[in-house]
Amino acid sequence: xxxxxxxxxxxxxxxxxxxxxxxxxxxxxxxxxxxxxxxxxxxxxxxxxxxxxxxxxxxxxxxxxxxxxxxxxxxxxxxxxxxxxxxxxxxxxxxxxxxxxxxxxxxxxxxxxxxxxxxxxxxxxxxxxxxxxxxxxxxxxxxxxxxxxxxxxxxxxxxxxxxxxxxxxxxxxxxxxxxxxxxxxxxxxxxxxxxxxxxxxxxxxxxxxxxxxxxxxxxxxxxxxxxxxxxxxxxxxxxxxxxxxxxxxxxxxxxxxxxxxxxxxxxxxxxxxxxxxxxxxxxxxxxxxxxxxxxxxxxxxxxxxxxxxxxxxxxxxxxxxxxxxxxxxxxxxxxxxxxxxxxxxxxxxxxxxxxxxxxxxxxx
Numbered sequence: 001x002x003x004x005x006x007x008x009x010x011x012x013x014x015x016x017x018x019x020x021x022x023x024x025x026x027x028x029x030x031x032x033x034x035x036x037x038x039x040x041x042x043x044x045x046x047x048x049x050x051x052x053x054x055x056x057x058x059x060x061x062x063x064x065x066x067x068x069x070x071x072x073x074x075x076x077x078x079x080x081x082x083x084x085x086x087x088x089x090x091x092x093x094x095x096x097x098x099x100x101x102x103x104x105x106x107x108x109x110x111x112x113x114x115x116x117x118x119x120x121x122x123x124x125x126x127x128x129x130x131x132x133x134x135x136x137x138x139x140x141x142x143x144x145x146x147x148x149x150x151x152x153x154x155x156x157x158x159x160x161x162x163x164x165x166x167x168x169x170x171x172x173x174x175x176x177x178x179x180x181x182x183x184x185x186x187x188x189x190x191x192x193x194x195x196x197x198x199x200x201x202x203x204x205x206x207x208x209x210x211x212x213x214x215x216x217x218x219x220x221x222x223x224x225x226x227x228x229x230x231x232x233x234x235x236x237x238x239x240x241x242x243x244x245x246x247x248x249x250x251x252x253x254x255x256x257x258x259x260x261x262x263x264x265x266x267x268x269x270x271x272x273x274x275x276x277x278x279x280x281x282x283x284x285x286x287x288x289x290x291x292x293x294x295x296x297x298x299x300x301x302x303x304x305x306x307x308x309x310x311x312x313x314x315x316x317x318x319x320x321x322x323x324x325x326x327x328x329x330x331x332x333x334x335x336x337x338x339x340x341x342x343x344x345x346x347x348x349x350x351x352x353x354x355x356x357x358x359x360x361x362x363x364x
Contacts, residue, residue, distance in 0.1 A: 017190045018061060025049030025065040030072060043168045046073075047090050047116075051176040054094035055103060056183065057191030062091030089119045094176075103180075109173060116169035121162035253356045255301055263305065266291040272309060272318055280331040289319055296321045308335070310348040 028049035036043050046069060054062025066087030073080035093115045094103075102108025145156040267288055275285045296305040304323055308315035315335045320328030329335065337345060338359060347354050 014190045018057060018192060021057065021191050022053060022061050022065050022068075025053040025061075026068050026072065028052075029065070029069040033069075033073065042164050043171060044120075044165075045168065045172060047087055047120075047169075048172045048175055050087055050091045051094045051172055052179055053191060054091040055098040055176065055180055056188050057095075058099070059092060059095040061191060062095050063088050066091040083123075086120055086123050089123075090116055093119065103177065109177070113166065113169055113173055116173065117162060117166035120165035120169060122158070249358065252301065255299065256356055259295060259299070259302055259305065262295055263292055263307070266295070267307065267319075275318060276309065276316065276332060285331075289321070292319055293321055296323075310345075312349065 026049060029046045032048055033044060033046035036045055047066065050062055050066040050069065053065045067084050070080050070084035070087055093112065097103050097108055097112045100108075103112060145151065145160055151159065268284065271284060274282065278285070280286070280289070292305060292307075296302055304326070305319075305321045306317065306328065307319040309318050310316075313334060314337060317329045317331055317333040317335065319331070320333075322328045341348070341357065341359070344354050344357065
């Protein structure tokens with residue numbers, strides 16, 4: 001009887017090794033991306049691990065590495081999650097070419113490069129147009145092409161993105177093929193997740209095995225899509241919440257700063273001492289308070305408007321405009337410092353400028 005030959009088929013527990021290789025691929029992507037960012041080079045190299053794992057392990061490990069890379073990068077740069085589709089498509093193309101052995105042929109390598117360059121360049125140039133905060137690393141080259149007058153601004157950015165991304169993918173593919181070349185064929189089987197039946201059993205195993213737990217390709221694809229889309233939905237929701245929160249804080253900060261500048265413009269600082277001495281019983285004080293009331297009424301977003309004189313024993317009220325729910329304190333009332341202001345007391349006493357403070361104390 002002819003004996004079966006093990007051609008790199010994984011041994012028991014190889015899925016753990018495959019998962020570890022996926023982790024290595026993600027770490028490689030993020031590390032190279034960080035290095036390129038620190039060196040300020042117009043390259044990314046954040047798909048090298050994706051391409052290597054996709055060539056050696058197939059579709060699922062490659063997609064997992066590509067998508068996970070962008071999820072982790074989105075922790076520091078939220079817009080990175082939107083580039084996840086680029087990394088995923090590159091993984092699919094790399095696995096497709098490798099499955100047919102085209103990555104070992106010159107024409108196949110050229111085709112892979114063109115596909116990678118188009119995926120990264122085309123999508124990479126479109127995403128910044130639709131996503132606020134996304135930057136185009138080929139902006140400088142795009143401006144240079146635009147200044148030639150040969151094409152418009154949009155076309156210039158598109159062309160520059162294709163050129164830069166193609167250069168990046170040339171480096172990625174060359175490095176990936178070199179690394180794959182030095183990994184013996186007998187170890188290639190350890191890069192695939194075999195519970196998903198990516199690698200077929202040997203002929204003898206097919207004949208002698210009576211009970212095989214099979215998972216249909218349709219079910220596998222469906223599960224991958226569900227997990228991927230679910231992860232994308234959750235991630236995008238979290239990013240949207242974070243963007244909304246930041247935008248809300250930014251809008252309210254600008255409103256507070258504008259209100260502060262306007263209020264300070266109607267107050268004569270040289271007469272504050274007079275106001276405090278007379279208890280506000282002067283025409284100037286009453287006119288100023290009426291102006292502050294008009295400023296307060298100008299926006300429903302303003303909850304409190306008050307002017308304090310900062311001293312070591314606390315905040316001395318100069319003006320405190322009544323709100324619908326809270327009556328303002330009388331002039332001269334001393335209010336203790338809130339916890340949120342304690343770190344800023346020295347600067348306040350010295351009369352220094354301080355940035356807007358977000359607190360959850362008595363007055364929000």
